[in-house]
Amino acid sequence: MPERNIEFGKYGARGVKGHEAVARQLDALASFIATSITARRGLLARLHYLTRTEHARQAAREVGLTVTDRTLKAWLDGRRSPSKKNLERIETAYRTVRRHNVARYLLARLNREGRGTRVEFHPLNQSQVDRPRQRVVTYRTLNVRHWDRIVEAWANDDEAALDDAWISDAVVDLGSEWGQYEYVTNIGFAA
Template sequence: MPERTQEFGKYGARGIKGYEAVARRLDALAGFVVTPVTVRRGLLARLHYLTRTPHARAAARAAGLTVTDRTLKAWLDGRRNPSRKNLERVETAYRTVRRHNVARHLLGRLNREGRGTRVEIHPLNQSQVPRPRQRFVEFRALNIRRWDRIVAAWAADDAQALDDAWVDQIVDLGSQWGQYEYVTNVGFAA
């Protein structure tokens, strides 16, 4: 069985870790607010999401948004603007709460009652690697039936757990799974 890559990019290969590509795709499926938090519209969208119910407020506080209700009201009314540090806290709290809220729904769609979801793995880019050092790596497809660990690690924003969960799934590619530790893209729909 192949070991993990030790010196990725030494000869010019380019790509990202497979779990990072999966996290990006799950983020896209989660449907975050596109407008940046630094723009008033983006800030208001995030604040409304985080303050519309008592449960959302409690989740926002647990995620690190610890300003008073009076300050939140002033931000919503436009009487005051949050500092850069508070903008980062709003963004972090929003992403944390949104991931937590979407995770269960996304998990059901990806697992599809045990049928799973087809995942397309696009290999790393070797265009800059000298010809004798290139290895044959092709596009692969894999059906993942159990997304529980992957989605849980993504929702918790735990990179190490997400990496471990992703590697546990790509081992199903056989003895070549180590060639897909780094990829250019991972695609799936839910």
């Protein structure tokens, strides 16, 4: 696509890719468990979430949490603690299952029956860029009406697909200046 930044930050500009900011915002809307997995309470909350239904158990197995029921019961009873590697697997499984469970709800909430959601683009930080090289980039808003591919890529944790969906379904609607908003300080939307 034209206007893709090849050497972002070469002159000191700072920011993140737009799709990364969107993923952070969607994660915040998904409201993951706040307590750390290293705390007993956080571990138990994640394990209960992953074991309360057969569907959740199957999804956890598919993403790599393959422990026996006996081991799982020992973790829940507090007789044994998961290893560091298993803690990472539990966290990954929890986030993946949670994303898939809330994706349909978020999609309906963001699409709002075709009305869409207003998105705020906060431009990249150019305070470290020399004056002659600074671009005139302003705060912009846009109403995004089609969130299907964006939410699907986020739920599948597919960064390349999320980047492609975000650029082609949202950012290009900013007009001929859309390349200036590939990197941003923040993306904001309240759904």
